[in-house]
Each structure stands twice: as C-alpha cells, then as structure tokens.
Amino acid sequence: MNHVVVVGAGLAGVRSVEALRARGFAGTITLMGEEAHRPYDRPPLSKSVLLGETDSTVVDSDLDALEVDFRAGVAAKGLRPGVVETTEGEVAYDGLVIATGARPVRLRGDGEQHVLRTIDDALALRERLVAGTRVAVIGAGWIGAEVATAAARANCAVTVVEAADLPLSQALGPVGAHTARWYEQAGVELRLGVQVASVDHDGLTLADGSRVRADVVVTGVGVRPAVEWLAGSGVELDNGVVTDEHLRTSLPGVVAVGDCAAWWSRRYGRRLRVEHWDTALGAPEVAVAALMGGDAVYDPVPYFWSEQFGHMVQYAGHHDDELLVLRGDPATDPRWGACWVREDGRLAAVLAVNRPRDLLQGRRLIEGGQRLDARRLADPAVALRDC
Numbered sequence: 001m002n003h004v005v006v007v008g009a010g011l012a013g014v015r016s017v018e019a020l021r022a023r024g025f026a027g028t029i030t031l032m033g034e035e036a037h038r039p040y041d042r043p044p045l046s047k048s049v050l051l052g053e054t055d056s057t058v059v060d061s062d063l064d065a066l067e068v069d070f071r072a073g074v075a076a077k078g079l080r081p082g083v084v085e086t087t088e089g090e091v092a093y094d095g096l097v098i099a100t101g102a103r104p105v106r107l108r109g110d111g112e113q114h115v116l117r118t119i120d121d122a123l124a125l126r127e128r129l130v131a132g133t134r135v136a137v138i139g140a141g142w143i144g145a146e147v148a149t150a151a152a153r154a155n156c157a158v159t160v161v162e163a164a165d166l167p168l169s170q171a172l173g174p175v176g177a178h179t180a181r182w183y184e185q186a187g188v189e190l191r192l193g194v195q196v197a198s199v200d201h202d203g204l205t206l207a208d209g210s211r212v213r214a215d216v217v218v219t220g221v222g223v224r225p226a227v228e229w230l231a232g233s234g235v236e237l238d239n240g241v242v243t244d245e246h247l248r249t250s251l252p253g254v255v256a257v258g259d260c261a262a263w264w265s266r267r268y269g270r271r272l273r274v275e276h277w278d279t280a281l282g283a284p285e286v287a288v289a290a291l292m293g294g295d296a297v298y299d300p301v302p303y304f305w306s307e308q309f310g311h312m313v314q315y316a317g318h319h320d321d322e323l324l325v326l327r328g329d330p331a332t333d334p335r336w337g338a339c340w341v342r343e344d345g346r347l348a349a350v351l352a353v354n355r356p357r358d359l360l361q362g363r364r365l366i367e368g369g370q371r372l373d374a375r376r377l378a379d380p381a382v383a384l385r386d387c
C-alpha cells in the first residue's frame with residue numbers, strides 16, 4: 001500500500017492520518033476536506049465559540065510533521081474502486097478512509113434558518129445572538145439545548161419548540177423530562193409537543209397554523225450521514241457506511257470512521273452509528289489497523305457529554321427499554337443521574353448530571369459487565385462501583 005486517501009478532514013479524518021503514521025505507514029497520505037479550514041473540533045462550536053470565549057477550535061495536530069498532502073476545499077464527488085472523483089479531478093488510492101461525517105437536516109420554508117455544524121455556522125450565529133433578539137430554536141436535543149443556553153446567556157428572548165413531549169427524549173427517554181426545569185430557570189420558553197410546518201421570514205409556522213415570531217431561527221433537529229458521494233460506488237450504505245467490526249466497508253481497501261460509519265458492535269449485537277466526538281477520536285486507530293492488514297475490533301462503550309444551562313451532562317453506554325433507576329432527586333439536587341440496568345443485573349447505560357465520578361465508574365462497570373444491585377444504585381450516596 002503506497003497511497004492512502006482520507007476523505008473528510010474533521011476529527012476522524014485527522015486522527016486517521018495520525019494513526020497511519022503512528023503505525024509506521026511511510027507512503028503518501030492525502031487528506032481532503034470540502035471545508036476551507038484546517039481540521040477543527042466541533043463540540044466547542046455550541047459552547048465556548050457561541051459564548052464568545054474563543055474563535056478557533058483547530059485540532060492540535062502538526063500536519064506538516066505528519067507529511068500529509070492536505071487539500072482544503074476539495075470535495076469527493078464519487079468513488080469507483082481505486083479512484084476518488086473530486087471537485088479537482090481524480091485521485092487514485094491503494095487504501096481509502098471515509099470520514100465525511102454528517103450534515104444537519106433543514107426544515108421546509110423560505111425563511112433563513114441557521115444550523116450548527118461548522119465553525120462558519122457558529123460564527124455567523126454568534127453574531128446574531130444579541131440582547132433582545134427573538135431566537136426560535138427548533139429541537140430540544142443536545143444541540144438545541146446548548147444553543148438555547150448561549151442565546152439565553154446573551155440575553156436573547158429564546159423559545160425552544162420540540163416535537164416530542166420531553167426534551168432530549170430520543171437520547172434519554174423519560175429521563176429527559178428532568179431537564180425541562182433548566183429551560184425555565186434560564187428564562188427560556190420551552191414548548192413541547194409542537195410540530196413546525198415551515199420556517200418563514202418572520203419566524204415559524206406551526207402545524208396547527210399558529211406562529212412563533214422570531215428574528216433568528218436555529219434548526220437543531222439532527223443530522224444525516226454525508227455519504228451521498230458514495231451512491232453507486234459499491235460501498236454498502238444503510239444509515240451511513242455499513243462496516244464490519246473492524247470498520248471495513250464492503251469494498252476492499254476501504255474503511256469508514258466517525259459520524260458517517262455504521263459499524264457492527266460485538267458488545268451490543270447490532271449495528272451502531274454514533275455521532276459522538278469520542279467515536280471520531282477512537283475509531284481511526286482500529287480502522288487504520290484494518291487497512292494495514294490487522295484485525296483489531298472496534299467495540300467501545302459509546303460516550304457523550306453536553307454542557308447545557310450550567311450543567312455537565314454525561315452519558316455512556318446504550319439503552320433500549322432496560323430497568324431505569326434514578327440516582328438522586330433531580331428536583332432538589334443539581335447532582336443526579338440515572339442508570340439503565342439489564343435483566344441480568346448488568347449496567348447498560350449511565351447518565352451523570354454534574355457527577356463525573358459516576359460517569360467514570362459507570363463506564364468501567366459497563367465495560368467490565370459486573371452485576372449490580374439495582375436497589376443500591378438508587379442511593380446517590382453509594383458509589384457506583386460499590387453497588
């Protein structure tokens with residue numbers, strides 16, 4: 001293998017380059033990304049960047065020392081075995097890493113709608129968050145909550161509309177209800193069970209015909225894997241790039257990592273596509289090993305964090321309908337959490353609100369697969385590792 005091409009210059013892309021060199025790959029590496037920027041981190045975009053604390057989140061990686069041919073502003077348009085078609089011509093490869101991440105979903109309507117995926121998105125939105133501005137945020141998921149936090153901090157008049165009956169319902173199910181009071185405490189109006197019909201010039205039209213007037217609309221209703229360029233390439237697609245447990249795609253010599261990859265998880269016995277920073281950080285090492293002929297398995301306990309309304313929210317694992325045990329009383333204690341426990345007493349997932357130690361211990365317990373006493377879990381005074 002003489003030439004590896006990495007498509008997508010986000011965290012997963014740059015980590016792939018680092019992993020290739022760390023494994024001793026001495027051939028040519030081309031890293032291409034459609035954005036005009038050096039690789040940067042996205043989590044701070046909805047936190048410190050929106051809050052005006054920083055303007056740059058460039059990843060601390062020395063591309064010169066890595067001897068990578070970095071091509072900013074170049075997009076892949078198509079793929080056939082051995083060749084990536086790009087906006088600047090064809091690039092032949094021996095090994096290919098697909099790391100094209102995901103793109104935000106936009107809603108119907110002629111009005112301007114901000115999304116938050118890139119540094120340009122964040123800087124453009126930040127400029128609009130000035131005192132007194134009416135901001136409508138669509139979606140009370142992770143991004144919506146963080147945008148609402150920043151907008152409220154800037155003294156905007158913020159309304160968050162959410163189609164589900166709870167905030168964070170997709171990620172946390174009923175537990176998300178306990179975050180609703182944070183909106184109220186921050187002076188943010190939270191409207192639940194509300195469907196948006198369209199984004200218009202002066203705000204939102206809801207499905208029942210009523211209006212939400214706004215100067216700025218931010219759509220935070222999720223993302224789709226950025227894999228349209230792979231259509232017809234022979235790479236199997238199904239909610240992202242389908243990979244095996246080694247992160248190999250259906251095309252020889254091609255691996256996929258980060259937000260765009262739907263990998264087979266041995267741990268959960270199902271395919272997972274996880275839009276988390278930690279996955280973009282960790283998966284490239286395994287994918288690159290596979291590209292170089294190894295057979296390491298990617299099987300992490302997924303981990304995510306969010307900073308919203310002054311709270312550090314951390315989640316590890318993966319849950320469906322396991323037994324839910326609350327740790328502490330969210331109504332009275334700012335430090336609380338939740339555990340999802342399987343029938344066999346093993347921990348499936350843990351949520352820690354302002355309880356970083358719970359997260360660390362919970363993640364280890366999930367990895368180790370120890371059986372726990374669900375009654376002890378409910379007592380927040382008992383350390384998770386002692387349950």
Ligand code: FAD
Pocket residue numbers: 007008009010011012013032033034035041042043044045046074075076077099100101102116117118143226229257258259260274275276277278280303304305306307
């Ligand atoms: P990306 O970072 O999306 O990078 C993919 C790159 O590929 C992009 O630059 C894109 O332009 C480029 N690209 C796409 N198509 C093409 C093409 N055809 N040709 C060339 N280039 C292409 N995760 C957490 O765990 N905690 C958080 O608090 C958190 N906060 C977040 C806040 C925001 C605002 C956002 C957007 C994400 C956040 N995430 C968070 C998620 C985390 O940032 C992502 O999981 C991570 O960035 C995924 O990295 P990636 O490299 O797979 O994809």
